Amino acid sequence: MRARLERDFDRFQRELPRDFPAHVRETYGIDLTARYAGELVPHPIGKGSGQLSLNAGQLEDDAAAGLAFAVLKTVIAEDETGAQSMAAWAIHETKMKVERRPGGGGRAGWTVTWKGRGWDRSFADYLVLVRAGRDLTRAGRLLVVPSVKYHLPRLAEPFREAEYRYTTAQLAGAWREPPLLVEKDFSPTLAGDALADDRAQILRWLREVPARVRAASPIPVRVAVKLMNARFDDAFQLEMMKAAAEADALVCFNRLFDAARGVAYGGGDLSDRNLRVLETFRESPGSRPGSVGSLTPHASAGIPELTGTGNIGSGRMILEYARRGCESVQVHTFFQLPLAEYPATHGSRPQRALHALVFHPRDGLIAAMLELEARGALERRSGELRFLDLPAHAHRAG
Ligand SMILES: Cc1cc2nc3c(=O)[nH]c(=O)nc-3n(C[C@H](O)[C@H](O)[C@H](O)COP(=O)(O)O)c2cc1C
Secondary structure, rough: HHHHHHHHHHHHHOOOOOOOHHHHHHOOOEOOOEEEOOOEEEEEEEEEEOOOOOOOOHHHHHHHHOOOEEEEEEEEEOOOOOOOHHHHOOOOOOEEEEEEEEOHHHHEEEEEEEOOOOOOOOOOHHHHHHHHHHHHOOOOEEEEEEEOOOOOOOOOOOOHHHHHHHHHHHHHHOOOOOEEEEEEEEOHHHHOHHHHHHHHHHHHHHHHHHHHHHHHOOOOOEEEEEOOOOOOOOHHHHHHHHHOOOOOOOEEOOOEEOOOEEEEEHHHHHHHHHHHHHHHHHHHHOOOOOOOOOOOOOOOOOEEEEEEEEEOOOOOHHHHOOOEEEEEEEEEEEEEEEEEHHHHOOHHHHHHHHHHHHHHOOOOOOHHHHHHHHHHHOOOOOOOEEHHHHHHHHHHHH
């Protein structure tokens, strides 16, 4: 199998097979099926919300590359008059700088330095993008999911329901067929904002937002909450996860915030923190999803499913998240590296990234899963190694 993997890695440098998960299954007996917000996807690698999902062309490239899903850039909610209580997040900024950012212990990592925030064009333009995403989803080419920053009130204030209602109804209208999947973003700049100084205020948002979105939607909706890395300790991260128990899925966790420079950042510090908190969550009582081993969404058992994000640049790192309970991952920075950093010689960045993440003979997903098998940490069932057994084992162990 090792020799096969070396050969596949070399020959796929020019182009990945059209249906690479089928190839992986046939050749290695590995079933990469994963899950995002209750939807089964052919493998765990999706694109996180951001500057790489701003237009239909990018989505088309993602579908052609074979990404499992893509989350659209976060739009700022508005009411029927166009008023946005979170307007401070709808700012325009195009310049991004991709930089190396080693983590603790000097481990390699990358970050994107960028001062922008949410979607900065009209909501009507966003809905055009949602429709393009819907068509790709319907065609079975790429699961596309909108992302929203809804109003977050101070403790004594009510939620602005008009913004929840109008924005969600418009998204549902564009999506048409249920269920509507929506990600709610709690961003690093929010973590750095005075609004997020108060722990009780943050916990109230997390407790109430999923139900607000559900109540606002005219069609059944699944809500994934993308949690921020708050400026408090790890114990508070855990409290946030538990407060958001009404969500269908939790995306763990958005980038860190560098208060001195006023920018969000990623790299090794981000994955260190995310993995540490997920590990603690796994070990804490009540973290076991109800759906392990079955296909029902976790929310039915009152415990959200987990999706990992942060410094994912190898299959090994995907497994680090999976072994702590994540059923899929969302990548951003690794899709932005200088071309010379990818071992593939041809193709779009999503294609080259998939090639490295899946087929790298030492650090790719296949190599890392075969290694787990050799160590006795993952067993074949009906002759196959299954990606989804990893998060399932995580919870059993926890
Ligand atoms: C330039 C940039 C813009 C981003 N914008 C958003 C956003 O609008 N909404 C959101 O939920 N996450 C946003 N993210 C976070 C990414 O989706 C991702 O979760 C995070 O960067 C961690 O993954 P990574 O280390 O692979 O970059 C952004 C990230 C970057 C680098």
